[in-house]
Amino acid sequence: MKQWNLLAGADGAVMTEMHDQFSAEHSDIELEATTFGWGTPFYTRLVMGASGGNASDIATIHLSRLKSVSPQTLLDPITVDELQAHGLDPADFPEKIWEKCFVDDQLYALPIDTHALVNYYNKDLCAQIGALTPEGTLIETTGVEQYFDLLRAAKEITGQYGTSLDTLGGWRQFWAWYRQADGEMTFTEDDYEMDDDKALQAIEVMYKMAEEGLCPPFADGGQCASNFENGAAAFVQVGNWEINRFKLFGGDNPEWFSMTEMPDFFGNHRTQGDCHSYVLPYHNAWGEGVREATLEYASWMLQHSFTWGAGGGHTPAYLPVTEGAEYQELQPNSEYSGVVENVQFDPDVWFSGSAARLFDETGAIFNQVYGLQMTPEDALAEIKSRIETLLALPNPVD
Structure with a gap:
């Protein structure tokens, strides 16, 4: 399973830590994560790869850029049934952010955080x-x-x-x-x-x-x-x-x-503000078991996003994490946790x-x-x- 992201520096270090833990718990999934230059270099690579159906299986983008990457032609939609099969539910995310993950009534993004x-x-x-x-x-x-x-x-x-x-x-x-x-x-x-x-x-x-x-x-x-x-x-x-x-x-x-x-x-x-979000670049064809492995990866990363919030400062979008006692006691993060509603x-x-x-x-x-x-x-x-x-x-x- 190939993952592309634009997260370097301290963010990248936290993401690498989470990837190592994911791989340790999922020996049956081979995760290949690649970080590209933040901003234009990343989005250029994503658009070019997806236009040929040869991009990564999953990528991290800014939710504000969802429409600019032409989701109807360059991304694969995700069904709510697929999410629920992997332990996620629409009610797990702030409503205002969840709504922005849709284009023409199709779900194209899964929010990771609010920054x-x-x-x-x-x-x-x-x-x-x-x-x-x-x-x-x-x-x-x-x-x-x-x-x-x-x-x-x-x-x-x-x-x-x-x-x-x-x-x-x-x-x-x-x-x-x-x-x-x-x-x-x-x-x-x-x-x-x-x-x-x-x-x-x-x-x-x-x-x-x-x-x-x-x-x-x-x-x-x-x-x-x-x-x-x-x-x-x-x-x-x-x-x-x-x-x-x-x-x-x-x-x-x-x-x-x-x-x-x-x-x-x-x-x-x-x-x-904005949100980092997962998207599935357009595939000419999904390899056997790859889409399931990709959604398992996304689900695991969201359900373990306390590490992302504590380590990177971003407010996890997954409400069972941000509303949990452990996160609410986290300082100074909990002092600005209300920012989710004000972004x-x-x-x-x-x-x-x-x-x-x-x-x-x-x-x-x-x-x-x-x-x-x-x-x-x-x-x-x-x-x-x-x-x-x-x-x-x-x-x-x-």
Whole structure:
């Protein structure tokens, strides 16, 4: 059985550990797992392999990319009867996520986890500014100004910033705050709709944060995390996949930080996020017993996804795990477990989703906003221009 994935680094190490355990318990199944480069290299390989019927038996994709890989032609559907025969049931998954696994009433994906933009905080620095509850968790704030007051107090302590973030990944912050304000972005074949006022409001938050020096004017993914580790910022807004990096940095004190959902800026804790999911690439023909072995693998991995959540920081999509006592006692994971209900997927269009062009091309614009090189008004105009250009392009998998 061949498995393809795009999980490297700490994620890849946890996945390898799980694969070793699966193989030890299933001597009758020969698992061959291959990791390809994250993003475009992986999706290009998947589409090319599936178009010839010669891809892997199972692959890990982002659920936001499901429609962009043309599931009706490049993926094999899965039946609910097959899942139930392997111990899985639709009720085992969050309804909102489960619904996104279908295209034209056919099930094409099995969700592995939810991963999202969350809010990490340095417990010692937050204690110094009075930002912790008696239980030692971050106090709740409401609205932009209340949270900015925390960042201002933190900046006085750190001498540099209040929070760190990835200025090249600004789409994540933008989409979180735009969706908190109930902003919608819908697409038809040749047109789209978005709320300019709410989009501008989200971008103005980003600009103001940088203008006050509450966040760095530039930080890529590595610098973003380093600012938090070296005490240049008391907070960092980054994905829950960084949890192991920060634990390892703490050495003998892995609990030097904690994490919670994105702050309530506009009445809720909505945040940008996605799901890793299993799909079955199109097969010219399934070898004898291979499909059964593949579904057994998927079922086992989901039922044992506590390891994935504890090791990789992602919130398992399999509810018997996340609702179980062992996971609910897991720290700091349980503190942000509610993020599953607040995850906002990227807009439903072929150039959107994880590692897609909308994320990359708007990222360059938001980077200029954080660098104070572009006003919010100009940024919004440029974003709309990029969207219109992308919308005019043909869908490459049509």
